[in-house]
Amino acid sequence: MAYSEKVKDHYTNPRNVGVIENASGVGTVGNAKCGDIMRMYLDIDDSTGIIKDCKFKTFGCGAAVATSSMATEMVKGKTIEEALKVTNKAVMEALDGLPPVKMHCSLLAEEAIHAALWDYAEKHGIKIEGLKKPVNDIEELEDEDEF
Amino acid sequence: MNRLIYMDNAATTFVDKRVLEAMLPYLTDMCFNPSSIYDGAQDVHAALDIARETIAKTLNANAREIYFTSCGTESDNFAIKGVAYANRDKGKHLITSKIEHHAVLHSMAALEKEGYEVTYLDVDENGLVDPATLDKAIRPDTILVSIMYANNEIGTIEPIKEISEVCKKHSVYLHVDAVQAYAHMPIDVVSDGIDMLSASGHKFNAMKGTGFLYIKKGVKIRNFMDGGAQEFRKRAGTENVAGIIGMAKATEIAHSEIEERMSHEKMIRDYIIDRILKEIPYSRLNGHREKRLTNNVNIGFEFIEGESMLLALNDIGVCASSGSACTSGSLDPSHVLLAIGLPHEKAHGSLRLTVDHTTSLDDAKLVCDNLPKIVERLRSMSPLYEDFIKNKK
Numbered sequence: 001m002a003y004s005e006k007v008k009d010h011y012t013n014p015r016n017v018g019v020i021e022n023a024s025g026v027g028t029v030g031n032a033k034c035g036d037i038m039r040m041y042l043d044i045d046d047s048t049g050i051i052k053d054c055k056f057k058t059f060g061c062g063a064a065v066a067t068s069s070m071a072t073e074m075v076k077g078k079t080i081e082e083a084l085k086v087t088n089k090a091v092m093e094a095l096d097g098l099p100p101v102k103m104h105c106s107l108l109a110e111e112a113i114h115a116a117l118w119d120y121a122e123k124h125g126i127k128i129e130g131l132k133k134p135v136n137d138i139e140e141l142e143d144e145d146e147f
Numbered sequence: 148m149n150r151l152i153y154m155d156n157a158a159t160t161f162v163d164k165r166v167l168e169a170m171l172p173y174l175t176d177m178c179f180n181p182s183s184i185y186d187g188a189q190d191v192h193a194a195l196d197i198a199r200e201t202i203a204k205t206l207n208a209n210a211r212e213i214y215f216t217s218c219g220t221e222s223d224n225f226a227i228k229g230v231a232y233a234n235r236d237k238g239k240h241l242i243t244s245k246i247e248h249h250a251v252l253h254s255m256a257a258l259e260k261e262g263y264e265v266t267y268l269d270v271d272e273n274g275l276v277d278p279a280t281l282d283k284a285i286r287p288d289t290i291l292v293s294i295m296y297a298n299n300e301i302g303t304i305e306p307i308k309e310i311s312e313v314c315k316k317h318s319v320y321l322h323v324d325a326v327q328a329y330a331h332m333p334i335d336v337v338s339d340g341i342d343m344l345s346a347s348g349h350k351f352n353a354m355k356g357t358g359f360l361y362i363k364k365g366v367k368i369r370n371f372m373d374g375g376a377q378e379f380r381k382r383a384g385t386e387n388v389a390g391i392i393g394m395a396k397a398t399e400i401a402h403s404e405i406e407e408r409m410s411h412e413k414m415i416r417d418y419i420i421d422r423i424l425k426e427i428p429y430s431r432l433n434g435h436r437e438k439r440l441t442n443n444v445n446i447g448f449e450f451i452e453g454e455s456m457l458l459a460l461n462d463i464g465v466c467a468s469s470g471s472a473c474t475s476g477s478l479d480p481s482h483v484l485l486a487i488g489l490p491h492e493k494a495h496g497s498l499r500l501t502v503d504h505t506t507s508l509d510d511a512k513l514v515c516d517n518l519p520k521i522v523e524r525l526r527s528m529s530p531l532y533e534d535f536i537k538n539k540k
Contacts, residue, residue: 011458017528028530032492035452035480039530057530059492061454065528 003062004096010066015073018055025123027115027134030108036060038068040112042075044120049080056112063102070094071109080120084130086113111135152465152510156350156442157299157327157501162393163352169396170354173389181386182375191388198395205402206344206361207335214360214378215391219326219347220250221371222360223293225382226322226343227254229368230291231263234320238288239263242319244276244295244305245486250345251293251324252482268294273435274303274487278313285317292321296328296344300470300483300499301434302443304328311340320366326350330401331440332409342366348390353397357390408504412441415502415511419444422515427522433470433484433497444500445470447489450532451496451525459521465514470497492531 003011020041030037037060043053054076058068071091075083088106092098098106115134121127153161179188181195199210216222231241243255245267255265266284270276276294285292292314297304307323314321322343325334329344330351336344343366348357362368362381374383401408416439424430429449448456453469460467470481479485480494489497500514526532 011455012462014528019533032490032495032531035491035495037530039533057528057533059450059529059531060452062458064452065455 002099003066004098006070006094006096007063007066007098010069010095011062014065014069016055016069016076017057019057020053020055023055023116025116025118025120027112027117027119029111029115029134030060030064032059034104036064036105036108038064038108038112040068040072040116042116042120044080046124051075051078051080051083060105060108061102063098063105064108066095067091067098067106067109068112071113075113080117080128083113083117084128086110150464152513154500154502154506154510154514155466155468156503157499158468159349159355160352160503162354163397163400165400166353166393166397170389170393173392177388181388182377194392195386195388198391201395201399202359203361205330205334205398207337208361209364211379212361212364214362214382215386216358216360216371216382217356217387218358219248219324219345219350220358222326222345222347222358223248223250223322223324224254225360225371226345226362226368227251227291227293228258229371229381230320230322230343230366231258232369233367234290235263238286238290240266240286240289241291241293242266242268242281242284242289243293244268244270246270246274246298246301246303246483247293247295248299248324248326251295255293270486272488273438274298274301274433274483275435275438276305276310278306278309281310282313282316285313285319289317289319292319294321294323296323296325296334297332297440297443298434298483299327300481301445301487302327302440303434304332304438304440307339307341314342315340327440327443330398330405331442333402333405336361336363343368348394348397351397351401353394354390356387357394359394404504409441411504412502412506415506415508416441416444418508419500419502419511419515420446423518426515426519430522433487433489442502444502445497447484447493447497448522449493449496450529450535451522453495453497455525456496456498456521459525460514460517463513463517465517468499468501470494470499 020043023041024044025042028039038058041055054072056068056072058065074086088110091109092106179191181192199213203210203213311321320342323341324345326347329346342363344361349355370381372383431447433445470484484494
């Protein structure tokens with residue numbers, strides 16, 4: 001598995017691992033079946049809408065850990081609107097790419113951000129423009145075409 | 148940089164220096180085609196005969212029953228498809244187990260697409276095939292049973308003798324994939340009652356691209372490759388002479404010290420298993436504790452995923468393997484771990500360490516000293532572990 005130096009750096013020394021007690025929003029995505037589960041915690045300033053802190057926990061491979069770590073770095077200090085622009089593509093680019101079989105890991109990071117923001121919006125009874133209700137399971141990319 | 152600790156011998160092994168030395172002349176001064184007529188070529192031909200004889204002896208077989216192939220996968224394809232095609236007038240039903248190597252499973256699946264029927268036997272929680280279950284699965288149109296000698300992931304050794312007795316009772320051929328077991332434990336095809344046996348050179352310190360299939364005299368099997376007269380006309384193609392000579396040398400060395408190798412490996416294996424199970428909570432041994440290859444450790448760690456463990460081990464110079472999906476290129480974890488009843492999340496968190504006769508106790512210690520920290524760090528990052536601890540309180 002050829003990982004970029006940035007990916008290696010992020011899975012070896014992941015940033016923002018942990019839990020935020022009484023977080024503004026928490027989102028858990030993925031499933032154990034495909035081997036990746038990611039939980040993201042957000043601490044959001046209610047008056048400014050700025051994400052003051054962001055932490056994660058991830059069960060998964062090197063790519064899943066690295067994308068989680070990078071995603072938390074990218075949303076920290078951003079407004080909710082800006083955080084919504086942190087797409088899987090942006091996370092992947094920030095990591096200098098991922099091997100093709102690991103693309104689904106980057107989807108997980110985007111989904112986790114969205115799920116945490118959705119949780120925040122629900123708790124506060126607000127509607128965030130452009131945010132869709134998260135699905136529980138990320139779409140499984142089946143590749144059973146060996147025969 | 149850390150020294151390299153290689154614990155992935157089930158994936159491949161280092162070529163023994165004595166093996167390389169035995170091979171070299173056949174790549175240089177003795178590069179002749181063994182089918183040619185001049186003296187040098189006939190000498191090469193004679194060397195191949197001796198290699199065939201050497202390999203046959205290790206199995207209690209006749210040289211005439213050893214067919215050189217390019218790898219274990221080819222041997223499995225040769226045996227399964229060869230018997231299926233040659234015996235289709237008798238029937239089109241085959242039996243195998245759910246924990247076979249993909250070389251067997253995918254050969255079976257290919258036959259299914261051609262109208263053959265395959266029964267995939269369940270195994271118990273240790274990965275053992277039950278001969279009584281096999282007995283019930285055999286039908287009048289069953290032509291072949293293919294069960295592995297020992298499993299490549301969890302190391303469980305199957306009851307081949309009992310399985311062969313069932314096959315004999317019903318007059319059904321038995322093919323055994325012995326890629327992991329051959330040259331790692333004594334095997335006698337006569338007393339075990341095996342009709343066909345696959346082996347692979349690079350699993351016992353010979354080079355990649357070598358292998359053989361034992362085919363008992365009288366087994367009805369179709370040619371695997373059509374062409375020249377090599378391999379008793381069953382598998383055409385100019386022989387990989389140097390590779391074959393090396394494979395024979397490797398098996399000769401392995402068998403000359405097989406008891407010592409096994410007892411050394413067993414000591415290392417048991418040291419690792421005992422320490423990990425004792426020192427790391429929520430860990431379990433996959434595969435049978437006693438009926439197990441001497442070089443195989445396979446342990447599942449709850450709440451963490453295998454690839455991240457391998458990456459952390461790689462950082463300290465340890466080469467290992469996992470049944471995690473992420474290491475296979477698909478999203479599904481190991482079919483073997485699922486077949487022994489592990490749920491998906493547990494199947495993802497397995498670690499396979501396969502040692503060899505050169506693995507030192509210091510190597511084993513280093514791995515055991517570091518593993519608890521690695522597992523603890525990954526668990527501290529795991530949402531599954533977080534939930535588990537929360538629910539426990």
